[in-house]
Amino acid sequence: MAQSLYLLSTGPRSGKAAVALGVLELLARHVDRLAVFRPLVEDGDRPDGIAELLRTRYSLAQSPEAGAGATYEEAALLSAGGTGPLVERVMERYAALAERADLVLSIGSDYTGPSPSTELELNAVLAANLGAPVITLVPALGRRPHEVAGDAAQALGVLRDNGCILVATIVNRAAPETADVLREQQRVSAGDAPTYVLPELPLLSAPTVEEVSARLRAAHLNGDAASLQREVESFVVGSGHVDAVLPLLRDGTLLVTAGDRTDLIVTAAAAAASPALPTPAGVLLTLGATPSPHIEELLRPSGLPVLMTEPDTYGTLHALEGLRGHIHPTSTRKVAAALGLFADNVDADELASRVRLTRSEAVTPLMFSAQLLERARSDRRHIVLPEGDDDRVLRAAEEIVRRGVARITLLGDPDAVAARAGQLGIDLRGVEVLDPTTSPLRKEFAETYAALRAHKGVTLDAAYDVVVDPSYFGTLLVHAGIVDGMVSGAAHTTAATIRPALEIIKTAPGVSLVSSTFLMCLSDRVLAFADCAVNPDPGPEQLAEIALSTAQTAVAFGIEPRVALVSYSTGTSGSGADVEKVRRAAELVAERRPDLPLAGPIQYDAAVDPGVGATKLPGNPVSGHATVLIFPDLNTGNTTYKAVQRAAGAIAVGPVLQGLRRPVNDLSRGCTVPDIVHTVAITAVQAQEEAAAG
Template sequence: MSDILYLTSMEPRSGKSAVALGLLDLLAADVRRLAVFRPVVPDHSRPDPIVELARQRYDLEIAEDDAVAFTYSTAAELIEAGGPQKLIEAIVDHVARLRERYDFVLCVGTDFTGPSPAVELDLNADLAANLGAPVIQVLSGHSRTADAVSTALREGAAVLKTHGCEVLATIVNRAGPEHGNLACATPPVYVVPDLPVLAALTVAEVVAALDGTLLSGDGPALQREVDSYLAGSAYLQTVLPLLKDGTLLVSSGDRIDLAVGVAAAAVSPDLPTPAGIVLTVGHVPDERSLKLLEPSGLPVIAVKADTYTTLHRLEGLTGQLRADSARKVAAALGAFADHVDTEVLRTRIQLAKPDVVTPHMFSAQLIARARADKRTIVLPEGDDDRILLAAEELTQRGVADLVLLGNVEQITAKATQLGTDVTNVRIIDPLTSPLRDAFATTYAELRAHKGVTPAMAYDVVGDVSYFGTMLVHAGEVDGMVSGAAHTTAHTIRPALEVIRTLPDVSLVSSAFLMCLPTKVLVFADCAVVPDPDAAQLADIAVCAAETAVKFGVEPKVAMVSYSTGQSGTGVDVDKVRAATELVGAKHPDLPLAGPIQYDAAVDPAVGAAKLPGNPVAGHATVLIFPDLNTGNTTYKAVQRAASAIAVGPVLQGLRRPVNDLSRGCTVADIVNTVAITAVQAQGAMR
């Protein structure tokens, strides 16, 4: 197994950061202790953006000082004192210490912005050779002909070969349609298209670059990209026709009339949505004027410089890929996954199958599985900000095809205000959809025994939760995720009425995927069934074992109780004992232990002492709790005490997947739940 990889570009502005992000995502699926390393970085006091992106997104333990060896100036001093070899020796020693502490080191080469860019390729090649690191080279196709890129490919490969480097793959980044024929299999050359969004400044970056003060607007609006600048030096009626989506107005702070007019444009469905407002010359509007700006949600920034100076400073700036730039991260990861054969690359890097699974590894594997067999998921709460932000990320990363429910104009307007792109998402209004009549007929037939008439059914299926469930039932979509704004009952009740349970399953239950630091456990039931009887508990155990298999967890089922083995009696432990016997009779090959106490289920020493010889004791991966009180309390205690990430609840037992979100869910929660639902749908009953 390889434990090191060197990523080097051939020139400046190749988009190396986006490639580094794609490689980090690939490595995060297989590597527990991952480190990112920069040999030489520019001279400035800010943290290196690639290092910070890696540390924040993947929770890497490596400190900034360990992740960076030298700045250009300190590297020059070392070369002056001892020659280039002295620098190389110091970097090799630094990396050797990292290799002792981490399972894998991704070395990201220099930025070609130092005092001698012409010699940097030689330096990177020397470093890779001395580190014994295979190389992935990146070059830019931006503003280059296909012939020019082919020449650069040959020249770069020749330099690396001269230094004795092994080239695993080449990535032609920022490419155009004319570069498509450069892709080849041996050695792999991958062509990744240019994504202008990656170079665009976000409003948050504008605030930082101008040393501005944010007067109003925050959250997702700060991550919106700035597409153009507009100097506010005329009357409002002259400025408004010049506005475009993503325009940043830069105007004197005493022109509050322009600021208010542009803010009004942001909430008008008939006008473009600007990115924000910069008020110059150090003038801050009074409190009453600021109140007029707040309803738009637009970021309003105050700066001390004049309008001309401010525009001049912005003119030469480009955006960077940062951990908090959700749209840029999703776009970069989506492009990398779409255009780079990650399985071939994983094989060439010689990554071994990991013995442990960390939360980041689990999440990366989950996304990869969803992408491999893409499904269509409906999100009924289409007007929720978090849903729209998640929808953009999911579509950009190619995790699933999506359907949003709600008023089309309202959803589109809100997406525009948020700066999110949902052009590739299908939006259906249940109230006006031609499917409503057919769904009403079907629902009336399904619920006729409950006295539901066609007229009643027509009203029911106008509800987004019922309409979404009918889409699943009809096979129009593969699954549904709801609950960001609705109760659990509102999500589950339609599924119980329409989709119903699998054959031989008596009830719908839930499971949480508990991502601990080194493994993933399945806990059930923690959210749905208050007090299951023995037969229901057995069903929950079987469904949870199947859930485990779907998500790559080898099922070893522990039927949890306050007593282990035959040591205790009583109604509660007898129920668990009876459920264990039912599971064993139906599935004699399923590794099973019960009744068993929690510590005996997960601690090998305790398990060996309390239930000697049982293969599950101390090694359980699926833990079945006797009732909702125990399950819910335990999962939350483990979540907090062990710093575990609880993914779920995942509903199990339904013929087709429907999953519930917490009303306090984050965008990341929604992304993970949609991926889970897509994976469930890959094996759902048809």
């Protein structure tokens, strides 16, 4: 039977979506099949916003309809003579969903129904009947500590009266100056249930330019679809001269001005393109006036979103009163910020233990991703990304910092990076940007590189030119211990990433070659494939070394190593030079690591399919259960990983470089933003392992 958890708020505007994201991210590290249930929804004809956010982000295997219990209208009809019929309806729909899940997170009502004063009691009744322990969410925005404490105490009493178990209390949207007071008050009053206090983060409730446009039914004059996702954190009315308005612009400001104020429109565009000025969220033109074609052409390169609406400025601002933003599946910045806020203020291990989660034996891609990012967060490392001129890298850097995965240094011209970030609406606060050509480190690095490559005839003058290459400069940052690792390759070849690492960082003691591993996230497990990216045709000694390095990589990422050296024959059934190479490599691995579960040569199907393995290589603990698969050459490895990736729908994380003294990792030139985020997390974990090893 599915485990259950109920997230119950004590009132409206609690920031429930942000907290639900944090809770589900925590659950995803432990549980395979997750589901989300809303006992009460506003409208049965359209998907619930919070449920759709969670369903989309976490790829939940449920339809939008399956996650809804009853609408407010249905609840009113069913409860006319008591809550019994409503509870039965909700339990029936919950049970249908729970049959296909290992854990269901139920998210209580929003206090927008016809009888908000009764919703706390109703949610407690529903939680009790669903057998769900409760996390109580108490809104604190604009409220005094004693009012917050009163709500929490009332909720605790209602839960106890209905036989519910309180897992934890989360006070959300607290003013920073009251956070400590709230924690102490709740510690005294909540008994053994912990209380976590999350400060108010205005970004999470800020509307996007698109939400402003929808409220006003405004025309969209400039900027692409991505620019409409910029958050509007403040409004400024452009009624004065440029010198008066310009100092009022801030990052995230929406400039509202009459459409004939060409001077202010051009000023906003210039601010968006200037690294020295804040980046406004956009411009909202009133009075139905549009800029001339010449001004529109001037605006276009800035990427600044520009909207136009018919009412005057006063009427426009009046129409925007009370507009609050929501977290949508496309709100990447808000999602990252919400997850970072939750992780910074909630003891995940404590909360998980109180929920009494039963850890799944399966490891899904979602679980692996959540566990990887949390492990990186647990001991944040400093990673350099040399390709600061790549849009994907800029987006990834923002997400990494917001989620607290790692500290980031970008390489590039700070002005150019800031200008491009402004055009994309990316907030790089907290990200360091270094220019190799002007950095004071350039001279020191040139001396270091010249000394390391003196045997190859590299002079100091030549080194001075070499080290401005971002890959070399980033590698030297790692070598000097200024950063803990490097991730590159979004716009460079694998060779361009590995060559500086081999010249400067070199291989780890006892290792003679660098190899690569792909972490293949299948539907229910994670396998390590090697070598699929670096060594074209390794000999027996090299193949054995790749196997040993990959087994060590597997352990670092929580995979129990059961090593299969793959060939076109199994056991003693075949012969030939290729098989003998694999057989000899297996012998060398066995000599060096007799404790390591090992099979080889073995065919791929016998390595991963228990039925085939029992037939072809009976009695071997690896046959049918391999987790580390070592391929005889690059052709086989690269072809196999791509075939498995496409045919099985696997997520391939990597290549993870192994064998270097310090962590450096390569990206595919077709990488996505999530690929970069995950590779940075992998690099951070490798740096943690290196530090732990001394």
